[in-house]
Amino acid sequence: MRQNPQTTGRLRPIDLARRHGLSTQAVRNYEAAGILPAAGRTAHGYRTYAPLHAHALAAFLALVPGHGHGAATSIMRAVNRDDPEEAFRIVDESHAQLLEDRRTLQAVERALRDLGPGAAPAPGAAPAPDDASSPGGMFVGPLAGKLGIGPATLRKWERAGLVTPSRDPRTGYRVYADTDVRDAGLAHQLRRGGYRLDQIAPLIAQVRAAGGLEPLAAALRDWHARLAARGRAMLAGAAELDAYLRHADDGP
Known part of the structure; x- marks a missing residue:
């Protein structure tokens, strides 16, 4: 009888992939890139994952919308090599860039008001x-x-x-x-x-x-919406990253 990965704690690549609509190759690629911790291996050499890997994958996918693929990758690599301070620094840089982008938008709006x-x-x-x-x-x-x-x-x-x-x-x-x-x-x-x-x-x-301002009104609304979406995505990414860190602290 097939074992339930949720009860045994052992997950196959397909188990991780299906949760997020990914291919098993994508999961293997994420592991090779250092986004996921190294997988375990069966006696026959097949990859096996644990709930820790599921948390890592969820954290990475949640970080991408707010921080971008490159920064999200760097954050996960830092965490997986046990360098959380570097991960937090990258997170801080993304937040600083978002703040700068908000200030830029405000400057554009001031410039338009002063037309x-x-x-x-x-x-x-x-x-x-x-x-x-x-x-x-x-x-x-x-x-x-x-x-x-x-x-x-x-x-x-x-x-x-x-x-x-x-x-x-x-x-x-x-x-x-x-x-x-x-x-x-x-x-x-x-x-x-x-x-x-x-x-x-x-x-x-x-x-x-x-x-006047009217010609740019739609563009400014879109710009505001994109910044708000990034801010919300950063919150979601932070929650998933925190869950991964807490799970890693508890052990696999």
Whole structure:
């Protein structure tokens, strides 16, 4: 008669795999990657797992949505080599990144609330080198410095249509009006939020046309939802990781 793995404490690869809709190969791969502790072996060389492995697999799969596959793997490897301090450090880094992402979103929302009509470069503004400022706007150097990026990044954004600086008629130097500075700041914040250039360009185009927050409302709601989901997933991952640690402390 077949033994029930729940009562014997011995689990086969298929027992772990079925619980989570995985293949047995995936379970073996997780063991090889150090995500699961090493399996036991029968006299015939077949892998056998214990409830400890089930807790490890549950912890890893719960950590992935909040921390990402790479960080979740590193956390489990650290725990399995008996280095919980390293695991906690990685967890802390993920939480710090989530907090930074929340602050980035808040900065984007502040930038949008501060949207104004802007001003064109003053007629007859004195020419200045490409890294200087002008009463009619900013030149590439000061704007790049203000945003903490390189001038080459601003030129790349210009080619993508994110900023549209004018040119001094005598020197050809780029002049960024207030609206260009706004658009560059908005592009910078959205890039930090994980948006690609091809996603940012139509948003900025809509902001220019509408002059308000409405064009970005859906994107901001989605951004809030994604951050909330990550935070909730981190809580779920922490609970499963704690269960695994407690089970490991009690022995297999």
